[in-house]
Amino acid sequence: MPRKERLTEAGLYHIINRGVERRDIYKEPEDYEFFLDLMLKCSKGYEITVHSFCLMTNHYHLLLETKQPNLSKAIQFINDKYAKYFNKKYTRSGHLWQGRYKSYPLFDDAHFWIVAKYIERNPIKANMVKQVEFYKYQSFFQWKYKHNYFELLNNSMIFEMTYDEYADYVSSEMDIDAIDIVYKSPKLIIKDDKLKVLKKRLGTFFDFDRDINRNENIKKAFEYGYTKTEIADFLNFSIKTINAALEKLR
Secondary structure: OOOOOOOOOOOEEEEEEEHHHHOOOOOHHHHHHHHHHHHHHHHOOOOOOEEEEEOOOEEEEEEEEEEOOOHHHHHHHHHHHHHHHHHHHOOOOOOOOOOOOOEEEEOHHHHHHHHHHHOOOOHOOOOOOOOHOOOOOHHHHHHHHHOOOOHHHOOOHHHHHHHHHHHHHHHHOOHHHHHHHHHHOOOOEEEEOOOEEEOOOOHHHOOOOOOHHHHHHHHHHHHHOHHHHHHHHHHHHHHHHHHHHHOOOO
């Protein structure tokens, strides 16, 4: 089976990678620090902004922004260097990572803040700590204590909030709908033999005008790249209704 197309253009991405068979990839504080050192080198060498991050025992979450189409090279740099370090230190061989890292491009600012909160709250989700600020290897801790790797967050968008605002935000529970959005990334389609990313969420075609210009909005969503089935499911309509709406505007 061919590999799924991966978006590489400059932008915001939620990156995840796990240890093979979900094994631990960090065993000692020194391991976390080596990985964070690699992130620092990567952010400078590849012109990448780290907006938020969390290193768990067997996986990591990063919220990054690339200014060039070099995401794959940047993550490969981190993963390869760390795997060699880990295997040498613990006298092991073979793959350290479960597979290709997962990358989820973000839609917009609203999507950004949901993902940032999800990343910060990962240790709570895993029952490792009861409060966000008690987990050392994530961005909120670095901000709160101006810790050793606070430099990693240079130019992060999280500073658009004050510290107190962000602390309140990440300390509050996530609602189910927000969690559902975390892994919903822009749809990728092939158009004119090129990979195109649908950066506009389907809902934006109907957020402020669901009924009055319904047919026109259906047409705009369809022409943008969303399928009739996706539009029908979103509006809770039948395919027949969508077809009729498009037919009226021909």
